[in-house]
Amino acid sequence: MDWKSASSYYETRLSDVLNIQHFAIDLAKLPQAEVPSKLTEILIQEGIPANRQLERLKKREFRIAVVGLEKAGKSTFINAWLECDLLPAKGGRCTFTTTQIYSVKSESEQRLEVQTRSEEQFINLLKELEIVGAKEDLKTIREYETTLQKVRREGNLVIPFTRLEDIREQFKKYVADEKYAHAVLEARLYTNKLAQAEGIVFYDVPGSDSGLTKHVDEAKEMLSDCDAVIVIQRFRSIREAELNIIKFTEQGDKNITIADKLFVFLSHIDSLGSAEALKNHVEEASQDWLKRANLPINRIVLGSAGAYLILNNFAEKHTQLEIGQPSNIRDKLSNLTEITDDENLRTQATGIPEIKQKIFDYINTERVDILKKRCEVSIDKILDTSEEIYHFVNKKFPVNPEEAQKFEEERRRISFTEWWEKQWEYIKADLQNFYDTSVINKPL
Ligand SMILES: Nc1nc2c(ncn2[C@@H]2O[C@H](COP(=O)(O)OP(=O)(O)O)[C@@H](O)[C@H]2O)c(=O)[nH]1
Ligand SMILES: [Mg+2]
Structure with a gap:
């Protein structure tokens, strides 16, 4: 792959993955899910260099620092x-x-x-x-x-x-x-x-x-x-x-x-x-x-x-x-x-x-190889951690809506049903879609 195709390829992948990262961080904020804070921390830390790399790619810049x-x-x-x-x-x-x-x-x-x-x-x-x-x-x-x-x-x-x-x-x-x-x-x-x-x-x-x-x-x-x-x-x-x-x-x-x-x-x-x-x-x-x-x-x-x-x-x-x-x-x-x-x-x-x-x-x-290495490692870390968060949330909130309803009543969280019905389906579809296109049928 030449630099031009590699940089536009990773520009797309990094922005997709950073969307997932945002989404997983939000998901981890649900107090009931009890997602270990360590996971959120990993996502935040990985996001910083990934974002910087994305910005450089967007500007089509390759920066060489002359230092001493x-x-x-x-x-x-x-x-x-x-x-x-x-x-x-x-x-x-x-x-x-x-x-x-x-x-x-x-x-x-x-x-x-x-x-x-x-x-x-x-x-x-x-x-x-x-x-x-x-x-x-x-x-x-x-x-x-x-x-x-x-x-x-x-x-x-x-x-x-x-x-x-x-x-x-x-x-x-x-x-x-x-x-x-x-x-x-x-x-x-x-x-x-x-x-x-x-x-x-x-x-x-x-x-x-x-x-x-x-x-x-x-x-x-x-x-x-x-x-x-x-x-x-x-x-x-x-x-x-x-x-x-x-x-x-x-x-x-x-x-x-x-x-x-x-x-x-x-x-x-x-x-x-x-x-x-x-x-x-x-x-x-x-x-x-x-x-x-x-x-x-x-x-x-x-x-x-x-x-x-x-x-x-x-x-x-x-x-x-x-x-x-x-x-x-x-x-x-x-x-x-x-x-x-x-x-x-x-x-x-x-x-x-x-x-x-x-x-x-x-x-x-x-x-190109370095870009590939840097991005792939970062993408994998973000996806793996996001997936872990997803599993945590999934465990706490069973997919069956009736159980969820019960859960909600127990918790007496009034806004929960609303959140659940709208967001959960949406979130699931989104993740599924992402894993289908980017993880399972991953190009390259
Ligand atoms: N003899 C010699 N002097 C050098 C060489 N490169 C730089 N200098 C001198 O070393 C000093 C510092 O160089 P400069 O490029 O300003 O260093 P900077 O502060 O790292 O940017 C200057 O007086 C240069 O003329 C070199 O290859 N040979
Ligand atoms: Mg100088």
């Missing part, structure tokens, strides 16, 4: 991917908001959408900054109060463009320039440079170790509502904030394993001193991922996004200053990898084409 510690190299990685030095990347903190990058099919659909903060959202930001004692940010905000107010007043923007380079200045302004960025809630970039497939979304999540709870919450939300994760990792052993990434990914998506949707890019390899150091680096990181998340080694790619930008002439001046001269980078990579020809240094040694290929393979093949 601050300065791990996330923005640089995305720039290498897009082959344009677009997202601001530098030593200091420069990503204020989560940037979302959407793939569109044609060049003419390309645009930057900027969503500004409402007054309330702006006040909340101030409060949060005060709580964490972000004095610098608060000072900047006071300093540029008038400009920030103007940006908020002007409201949301849609800026069309043809080449990514043409949007660079505007992009920097709204995402990274302190005079403007604090007034911005979200930036969404729509480009045909992300992937051949439509509906792919990249999230550049601010480092979850930035100290702002807003960023941790954002990372958490993003990770529980995404289809794949690329962890950009700079240090060889997994740090605490990276453990959170594993935890949030696990919690949000219990029906598949982390190894089903996680990729790791070991960044910055050009800053290592020797081939031996590189070997140790990779070995330690792979062991760690295997131990912590059962992640196989083929999900780990090592490389340097910075070197990719430099060696392929995509780097802007400031990036050249940060990362170094092409000749230097070439020598370093050559030393580390024993690759000597220019072409392979530009591509293979940087790891960028390799990870892109892995992600595209995932998008083109594995993602």
Whole structure:
């Protein structure tokens, strides 16, 4: 089954099953049925990720979160991917908001959408900054109060463009320039440079170790509502904030394993001193991922996004200053990898084409299987639990209407007959119908 048919198929099935789920939760509320609260709890818990998955399918979105510690190299990685030095990347903190990058099919659909903060959202930001004692940010905000107010007043923007380079200045302004960025809630970039497939979304999540709870919450939300994760990792052993990434990914998506949707890019390899150091680096990181998340080694790619930008002439001046001269980078990579020809240094040694290929393979093949696995497990759990609830209710309320009448009299519940006659038949037919079509004659 291809992605298109799979996603519309599961869109239908998930919404059917979620109807059953609602219905079973209502059924379980009948006090006389004495349905164990555990069952309702299971249904509610299963419903959350199922609903999120359904929403993503409805929007035809496939979300890939790019996560990692601050300065791990996330923005640089995305720039290498897009082959344009677009997202601001530098030593200091420069990503204020989560940037979302959407793939569109044609060049003419390309645009930057900027969503500004409402007054309330702006006040909340101030409060949060005060709580964490972000004095610098608060000072900047006071300093540029008038400009920030103007940006908020002007409201949301849609800026069309043809080449990514043409949007660079505007992009920097709204995402990274302190005079403007604090007034911005979200930036969404729509480009045909992300992937051949439509509906792919990249999230550049601010480092979850930035100290702002807003960023941790954002990372958490993003990770529980995404289809794949690329962890950009700079240090060889997994740090605490990276453990959170594993935890949030696990919690949000219990029906598949982390190894089903996680990729790791070991960044910055050009800053290592020797081939031996590189070997140790990779070995330690792979062991760690295997131990912590059962992640196989083929999900780990090592490389340097910075070197990719430099060696392929995509780097802007400031990036050249940060990362170094092409000749230097070439020598370093050559030393580390024993690759000597220019072409392979530009591509293979940087790891960028390799990870892109892995992600595209995932998008083109594995993602249907993962969707299937995730949805089937969730659907089964919801149906099994609903059925259990149905049996509980059935046991307490015998199908024979006379007995039910008696039951009702005993209970002195006046409204019961009414409920019984109308609802019960309806409910039964509904369930029967569902089991006939979706469970017994289940397609696939
Ligand atoms: N030498 C080197 N520096 C890099 C590489 N990738 C990123 N950097 C630098 O590391 C710093 C942080 O990168 P950035 O992409 O902003 O990280 P982010 O905070 O995770 O988005 C910047 O100064 C980048 O220029 C790389 O592959 N090699
Ligand atoms: Mg960044």
